Amino acid sequence: MAANKPSVPKGTRDFSPAEMAKRNYIFDTIKTVFRKYGYQEIQTPSMENLETLTGKYGDEGDKLIFKILNNGDLINQTLLKSFDELLSLLNSKGLEVDILNIENEEVGNGNKDRKVSWRDITSKSFEQIFEKLRYDSDDLFELYQLTSLKLGNTVSEKALRYDLTVPFARYVVSHQSEITFPFKRFQVQPVWRADRPQKGRYREFYQCDADVVGSDSLLNEAEFILIYDEALSNFGLKDFTIKINNRKILSGIAEIIGKPELIVDMTVAIDKLDKIGMAGVSKELLERGFTEDDLQKLTPVILLGGGNDEKIDALKKVLAASPIGLKGIEEINTVFTYLKNARLKTAKLELDITLARGLNYYTGAIFEVKTNEVAMGSIGGGGRYDDLTGMFGLKGMTGAGISFGADRIYDVLEELKLFPEDATQGTQVLICCFDKEFENYGFQLVNQLRQQEIRAELYPPGAKIKKQLDYANNKNIPFTIMIGSEEMQRGLLSLKNMQTGEQRKLLVEQVLAELQA
Amino acid sequence: MAANKPSVPKGTRDFSPAEMAKRNYIFDTIKTVFRKYGYQEIQTPSMENLETLTGKYGDEGDKLIFKILNNGDLINQTLLKSFDELLSLLNSKGLEVDILNIENEEVGNGNKDRKVSWRDITSKSFEQIFEKLRYDSDDLFELYQLTSLKLGNTVSEKALRYDLTVPFARYVVSHQSEITFPFKRFQVQPVWRADRPQKGRYREFYQCDADVVGSDSLLNEAEFILIYDEALSNFGLKDFTIKINNRKILSGIAEIIGKPELIVDMTVAIDKLDKIGMAGVSKELLERGFTEDDLQKLTPVILLGGGNDEKIDALKKVLAASPIGLKGIEEINTVFTYLKNARLKTAKLELDITLARGLNYYTGAIFEVKTNEVAMGSIGGGGRYDDLTGMFGLKGMTGAGISFGADRIYDVLEELKLFPEDATQGTQVLICCFDKEFENYGFQLVNQLRQQEIRAELYPPGAKIKKQLDYANNKNIPFTIMIGSEEMQRGLLSLKNMQTGEQRKLLVEQVLAELQA
Known part of the structure; x- marks a missing residue:
């Protein structure tokens, strides 16, 4: 018996037969509903070109992207050996083109007789080069910079998928000529994030997304609510709430107060209502540049009670002077009207104007799903975004999408003992x-x-x-x-x-x- | 419209809805059969600790392992900036422990007053250090080596799964106390290899494996043949051959000739019979250390014709003096006897003593499956190995396994137009x-x-x-x-x-x- 059992990397998991059966039950249930609504499965590669991913998730997100070394042996052979070997390795590792490109790049220009060209750098030993440069520290700096720049560019060109949305946008642009729009796709694949692992947060986890692009019809929003309702009902959940909001209502509120530029600050603050209460929200709003006057206008809107129809009536009055706000209300109202023709099985539908979720991303509807049977964060979310593929140069591609939190659903079904025996048999x-x-x-x-x-x-x-x-x-x-x-x-x-x-x-x-x- | 469509990394693929439906049909069909025979699904993480994978696939294989950078930003921040920044970064990147460990490691020992400690290296600028070392080229070498060694150790600790077998072995050892043996598991997940991409060879592809560990019963071998027969018959294939051999027969043949040490050379050569014919095989055998005398003994064995029973009878005579050879024949015979109680639906079963497949790995049965309807390499293979988990310190764990080549099966079904309409609807x-x-x-x-x-x-x-x-x-x-x-x-x-x-x-x-x- 082994003294030291081999382990998996931090933040990753093995799934045993019993766990796999349950996970398959979750994914199969959701996929069946996706298909019933006309969504088709695609898969994209686990690795994307680095340039496809970088710059898409903000500075913090970029740091959490797992990068892949170009060639299995490059780093070990380079960094573990002397600089000399490293340089000749650069030469042998398909850097021929780069060398040609920078043939004129030289180190030691200050003095002609100790000039070192890129060809020298890639063919001579460290010692020979140092000698030629006469150990001039400026030149040595320059030498290192040039070498490391070239090396840096060749070390990693690929990275692991960070989410399913950016690869989907890339897919739509790559395949735009074959796709018939509106394109309704679902995707269930792992993603990787170099996050600090902690309870419930993993470095490898599955995302489970459905998106439609190329259709601005609000029927899509109504159908997403039906998909949530049907899938979660099929799991045997008896009490859950689908919260809905609209970015345009939030814009309208900020506009009415006369501070449209503070919309992000406003939504970040009111999004915390559940956690810190109205007193906390007020404090934060004041800190973020709102006045007591603004608060007087905002507070009744934030604390808006009653049913969805009452909220809509109240918002219509509050936002009467804001065209964008009224548009947001109209959109939500249209979705509610559609749903009158499709009885929800279980879900409670709740207009919640404190809901923001990745606001900078969404431009219309915003969704979030919570179970009321177990204390648990949201088990799903999504919304509409007006420009999914703009990051890859394809403009005007509107879309909307939702996501199921499979790991959390697993925990909920486990706690409520809802995994059916025959599904795991x-x-x-x-x-x-x-x-x-x-x-x-x-x-x-x-x-x-x-x-x-x-x-x-x-x-x-x-x-x-x-x-x-x-x-x-x-x-x-x-x-x-x-x-x-x-x-x-x-x-x-x-x-x-x-x-x-x-x-x-x-x-x-x-x-x-x-x-x- | 984008001028430059974003692309996927070389050797990787997007799967469109039509392709996914067909791939799901293939995987679902195979999984259903695996389950029917008592195999249970597991999944292991995409990334394993580097030490779990290295040294398991030979030197060539090791080079094809995709390594993952520890932290998304390490390389860009280090190699793209000056050496100075690199060094202080080492300090900030959780290297505290390492620094303590090598506190006594110093550069410039030759002269006490210009000694540079690891603490200097990680805290001072390149220029300051160079100055202290007085630009002594030996010291600079040493400086680089020490730094790069430390950096190399921190750059990559994880790598992408190269196959499903080593992670499975690691899984068995990690979970040995929870597992009830014999453990029959199947696994269908992507693997990654930094191979040069070419037609039909990808850098990301799915493997589809079933293995049993902890049972030396030859019933397992018989069941693997039934699994192949049933799954491939379910696809509508009408003519395919399951070839079977046994490592012990090959050992016996090498023993009889008196060159047991040349078993690898012998099998590498005779494995090529299909491609280069007996003349080519003879030539290669001579080159690999066999004599004309040996060839006289070998040739009739290699060219052994007739049905399985005739081959077995002939081999019994040839190997009469080799206990291990006779054991191999007995094992194959037992499998054939079992199968008399289980009619094969479609498969032809053929004893083929030229079959070797990863010989160093297998210790008993060796399988390979070929379709006779389409020109295509093998669509499946496997065998028995006596020591799966020894590499992780758990001895005496015998096992056997098979694999389906999903990409090739896809091409076969496509060419034969065997994808059922309702499966892709x-x-x-x-x-x-x-x-x-x-x-x-x-x-x-x-x-x-x-x-x-x-x-x-x-x-x-x-x-x-x-x-x-x-x-x-x-x-x-x-x-x-x-x-x-x-x-x-x-x-x-x-x-x-x-x-x-x-x-x-x-x-x-x-x-x-x-x-x-």
């Missing part, structure tokens, strides 16, 4: 032979069962019966069949229900009927 | 509104259809009807429903079969019945 029956002499009979039987599409196993004959039954129990196999000499002679199989312990002698045909039931 | 019906005024009616209808579990879409109303029908055609949607004023007034829906062009006026109930059929 593997092998249906284990055949146990008391003796190796029955193995051919056992093998024949297991194959007979499989021909009837029953998931069946034959435990390698000869082991102690306790070991075989433990195997069935640990693998959660509901039935076992014992084969001994008596069974073989009388042609009867001993079928044991592992949960009740009940044991019956049956003919093969009866066993089949029992298992297929 | 997405949306079943598209509802087209002539006018935006019907959209609420259309939305009601689409939801009514979805309540009956029909995959249905409503095209955002208002677009030209040609555009809507093009959408249906491009998305391969088999039916459309047109909604205009006439349809709404008469309560009849106009259902169009997009393949035949046939159009019928039906009641909602009739449409439902039609689509559910």
Whole structure:
């Protein structure tokens, strides 16, 4: 036995058979609903070109992108050996083109007779070069900078996917000529973030997104609400709320107060209402540049109560002078009207004007889903964005999308004991032979069962019966069949229900009927 | 429109909806069979600790491992800036522990007054250090080596999974106390190799493996053959061969000739029989250290013809003096005997003693699957290995496994037109509104259809009807429903079969019945 068990990298996880069965149940349930609404699956590569990803997630996000070394052996061979070897390696690592490009780049220009060209740098030893440069510290600086610049450019050109949205935007632009718009796609793949791992935050985790691009119809928003409702109802959740807001309402509010430039500060503050209460929000608003006068206007809007219709009526009055605000209300109202033609199964729908979620990104609807049965952050979110593909030069591509938080849904279903038994059921029956002499009979039987599409196993004959039954129990196999000499002679199989312990002698045909039931 | 479309990294691929549907069909078909035989799915992280992977794939393999930079910003911030910044960065990047460890490491020991400690290196500027070292080239060498060694150790500690076997071995050792043996797992996940991309060879591709560990029963080998037979038959393949060999037979042959030490050379040569013929094989055997005498003994064995029983009889005679060879024959014979109790659906089973496949790895059975309908390399392979987890310190864990080549199976099914239509069918019906005024009616209808579990879409109303029908055609949607004023007034829906062009006026109930059929 190994003294030191090998481990997985921090923030990553193995998924055991029991966990995988549950995860598959979650993903399959969501995918089935996506497909029912016309969404089609795509997959993009795990790695994207570095330039595709950088600059898309802000400075903080950029730092969390996992970069891949171009070539498996470059770093070890370079940084672990002397500078001399490093330089000649640069030459050998397909840097020919770069060398040509910078042929005129030289170090040591101050003095002609100790000038060092790029060709020198890539062909001579460190010592020879140092000597030629006469150990001039300025020149040595320059030498290092030039070399490291070239090296830096060749070290990493690829990075691991940070989310599914930017790769999707890249996909739409790459394939624009083949795609029929509106394009409704879903994608369920892992993403990687070099975040500090902590409870519930991983460096590798699955995202589960559906987006539509090329359609500004608000029917899409209505359908996203139906997708949430249907998928989460299918999981057996009994009480959850889909919150909806609209960026244009937030813009309208900031406009009415006369501080449209402070919209981000305003939404960051009011987004915290749940956590810090109105007193805390007021304090923060004052700190962020709002006046007591502004607060008097804002407070009643933030604390807007009542049902969705009442909120809409109240907002119509408050935002009467703001065309963009009124547009936001109209959009939400349209979505609500559509939904009157499609009864929600379980979801409560709630207009919540404190909802902001990645505001700089969304331009219309904003969604967030929370379960009311378990204390848990949001289990889904999304919204409309007017310019998904602009970052790759394709303008005017409006879209909207939602995401399911699979890890959190897993925890919720676990806590509420909602994973259905048959979804996580593997092998249906284990055949146990008391003796190796029955193995051919056992093998024949297991194959007979499989021909009837029953998931069946034959435990390698000869082991102690306790070991075989433990195997069935640990693998959660509901039935076992014992084969001994008596069974073989009388042609009867001993079928044991592992949960009740009940044991019956049956003919093969009866066993089949029992298992297929 | 973008001038330069963004692209994916060399050797990686996007999978469009049509491709994904076909790939899912392949994976789902194989997974269903794996489950039927008691195999359970697991997943391991995309990244493993570098030490888990290195040294497991030979020197060539090691070079093809994609390494991940520890921290997104390390390289750019270090190598793109001056050496000075690099050094202070080392200090700030959690190198505290390392610094303590090597506090006594110094550069410039030759002369006490210009000694530079690691603390100097990580805190002072390049220029200050150079000055202290008086630009002594030996010291500068040493400085670079020390720094780069430290940097090298911190640059990459993780790498992308190269195959599924080593992570599986690591999984078994990590989870040995939770696992009930024999452990039958399958795994379908991407792997990454920094190989030169070429036709059919990718840098990211899926592997699809099933392995059992902790059981030396030859029933496992028999079941692997049944799994291949069932999965490939389910794809509709009509003519394929499962080749089987046994490492012990190859050992026996080398032993009989009196050159057991040349077993690798022997198998590498005879493995090429298909490609270079017996003349080529003979030439290579001579080059690899065999004599004309050896060839006289080897040739009849290599060219062994007839059915499996005849081959076994002949081998029994040839290997009569080799206990290990006879053991190999006995093992194959046992597998064949088991299979007499389980009729193969389609597969031809062929004992092929030229089959070697990763010989150093396998210790018993060796499998390879080839289709006879299309010119294509092997679409599957595997075998038994006696010491899967020894590399991680857990001894005596015997196992066997097989793999399906999903990309090749995709090409085979495509060429033979074997992808079933319903497996790749997405949306079943598209509802087209002539006018935006019907959209609420259309939305009601689409939801009514979805309540009956029909995959249905409503095209955002208002677009030209040609555009809507093009959408249906491009998305391969088999039916459309047109909604205009006439349809709404008469309560009849106009259902169009997009393949035949046939159009019928039906009641909602009739449409439902039609689509559910």
